[in-house]
Amino acid sequence: MATKLTGPVRVRFPPSPTGALHVGGARTAIYNDLLRRSLGGSMILRIEDTDRQRSDPEMVAQIQRALAWLGIEADEGPFLQSDRVEEHRAAARRLLEEGKAYHCFRTAEEVEEKRREAEKRGQxxxxxxxxxxxxxxxxxRRLEAGESYxxxxxxxxxxxxxxxxxxxxxxxxxxxxxxxxxxxxDGSPxxxxxxxCDDAHGGVTHVIRxxxxxSNVPKHIGLYRALGAEVPTFGHLPLIMGPDRKRLSKRTGAASVEEFRDQGILPQALYNFLALLGWSPGDDREVMSREEMTEAFTVERxxxxxxxxxxxxxxxxxxxxxxxxxxEEILSRLAPFLDEVGLADADAERLAAAVDLHRTRAYYLQELAGYIVPYFRERLDYDEDLCRKFLGQADLPAQLDLLTERFGAIEPFDLDGIETAIRGLAAEVEVKAGVLIHPTRMALSASKAGPSLFHLVEAMGQEASVRHLGNFTAYLRERSGSVEA
RNA sequence: GCCCCCAUCGUCUAGCCAGGUUAGGACACCAGCCUUUCAAGCUGGCGACACGGGUUCGAAUCCCGUUGGGGGUACCA
Structure with a gap:
């Protein structure tokens, strides 16, 4: 269905630099982005820093970084709203001259008091x-007397x-x-x-916020008309609620874009998820590329x-x-997380193999990085509780000695060779393959769960597999000895 | 208080505008399949039209009201 709107549009995204980019703001930016992309046109980034006390210049860069991370680039800006206060003042003066605005000498306190009285009377x-x-x-007269207004x-x-x-x-x-x-x-707008003033000046055609x-719209329309500017088309998005059904805030969980980034959420995923929180393509698609979303986007949905x-x-x-x-994309997004666990310069080939093997098992990049650690660590720490079952198997250390030996002899070290070694040994010592498979997984990853063992061993490589297996066997001997003693 | 907005599974939503569907999909949850473990994947299950009045042969869909939720009510943005 074709949208009733036609481009090109001129939209804007005006965050206030009072904090990190909130997911609600991010979603607003996304819909503006989608509208601009689907209809053609441009987007302005404007920093709404009129509130000087709460504004923090640091935040501007941070917000820009968050937008860039999401893949949203403005065509123009960032402009600072504060750069145009003189123009805003001039507009106020003009309205004053034209009788569309007037001097107000009442103090805020005076007005407030009157309000309270009225409220008390239920008016x-x-x-x-x-x-x-x-x-x-x-x-x-009052101007003459120097009264402020x-x-x-x-x-x-x-x-x-x-x-x-x-x-x-x-x-x-x-x-x-x-x-x-x-x-x-004090003269501030x-x-x-x-x-x-800024939207009119920027030629903004669609205000999506x-x-x-x-409820500010009547005020704004009044102003546009008084200023002789064309009133843009408005679109007001519902707010995003937290699990407590109140406006989403940091109190109830992560609420800023960077928090999700730091947790290991991919920007593509956050963009897609946020786009679907208040919009749907009209069919059953959910995981969609930005191109697909752009193609399907219409404001009526x-x-x-x-x-x-x-x-x-x-x-x-x-x-x-x-x-x-x-x-490659996952690898590059994962880099900072690998850095954090000390794997900044891990061998690229082994890293790629390991990541590819574990990616379907992770929800977050952070988690994925954790799965990669054993591949590059010299020794692993084994959890006694998780190893209890193996500690009770008296024959196991000897069997693992044999397996370690065979692993060392596999040539070439590939999937076939690995599987043959394990299954062959199991048959020879007359145990089920699982009896060797599970302790071997523990040996190589210090975990009882993970990818198919043969793939794990292959990705681990011969040297590390033999080393971990040897260490684990020694660990078993040591622990079971101390348990018996 | 007053004003504005909103109301389909626990959650995100399709269906509503142009009344007639076993009210569809996804997340989560449960079960099964697959399997050397854990995920993934596949199959199935659970699960909703807030309530009350109209209009109509027929209402999730249209109208009114109630209730509930959200936002606003500043010399904040």
Whole structure:
């Protein structure tokens, strides 16, 4: 089905640099990205740093890194909202001159008090019901006296109605609309003025953002009109909830992109998962490449109800990518995790073989790195509880001696040779193959679970296999001796 | 309080706009198959239209209400 929207579009992603990139923000960026890619057009990255106290310049780089990691590149920016405050002030001045805004000499405390009173009486508080705008004479007089003032926007008469891309028609009755501050008494522009100015200035055609902005739309539309700018098309995405059904936050679990990255989630998996949290292609596809998602993306398939973040499904999605992506891709994503466990310069060939063997068994890169460790460690530590069963088999050390010997003699050291050695020895000493297979797995990986043993031995290589097997046999002799004594 | 938004399995969702389906898929869970172990994979199972009124031959689908959830209500963004 063809979308009703036509490109090219101009979208934007405006994070505030007050913290790491949140997955909710990331999802908003993803839908903007998908919209831009599917319809053609461009995306602007704008850093919303109007709130100087809470803004941290460090965060800008961090947010950019997180976006780049996800594979989202803006066509323009990052622009800093604070770079254009002079333009924002000029806009406020213009509105003042045109009578579309007025000087407000009331203090915040005064207004607040009036509000509380009204609330106590069970009434809705409205600035413009309680206070009259000052007359020109009053303005002149108080300005003369050097009184400070804020600039308040005069909300135009009439209901505000608009068509939201994900919610359909939304109406705010005139009676519910109030005048609001656009320039603080310290001369700084408020968020509402700034976004509208910047979006208009940037020629933004589609504003896709979180539902927390839905009730700001009347203010923004009022401003666009007063400024003589074209009103963009809006789309408000439902928020992402945590398992507690409250807005997702770090309190209830990982909530920032970098946390997932550090846990070993692949960017492809997070992008795919987030895209599906509030959108579906309309058929049964779930694991989709960015190209497939771009191709299938339409705003009418955006879901309008809030979704709970499902960590389990993300984990599954990651496992899908872990086993499905090209090995080279996995290897390069795994590198930092190998670094962490001290395997920064492991032999590339053996590493690739080991990773390929374990990738279908891991949910996270971190976990995968853990599986690789035994391949490159000189000696392994064996857990006595896990080895209990083997410690009780008196014949085992002698059998493993024989196996170690045969492993050393296999030429070439390949799957066939390995299997023949194990099965052959088992037949000779008259035990089932499993009797040798399980302790050998323990010997090589210090774990009772893992890939098919023959493959494990092959990937481990002759030298390391013989070494681990020898060490393990010695361990068995030592422990069973001490247990008996 | 007031305003706006939302409501299908435990979770993500398809189906709704253009009423008629055994209400479909995925995650999770359970069972079986496969198997040298663990995963993966395959097969099957469990499991939902929030409630109440309408409209209609017929309602998950359309309308109204209730309940529940979310967001907003700033000289925060």
């Amino acid at each position: 809705t508080s409205f600035y413009r019901v309680f206070f009259e705008p000052p007359t020109p004479e009053e303005v002149a 804020a600039v308040r926007f005069r909300m135009p008469k009439g209901d505000i109605q608009f068509h939201d891309l994900v919610r359909g028609d939304v109406t705010f009755a005139e009676a519910v609309l109030d005048d609001f501050i656009i320039l603080r008494s 408020t968020y509402h003025l700034s976004v509208v 979180g539902e927390d902005h839905l 955006l879901v309008s109800s809030a979704a709970i973040f499902d960590y389990d499904k993300l984990r599954w999605m990651n496992a899908q990518y872990l086993s499905g992506e090209p090995l």
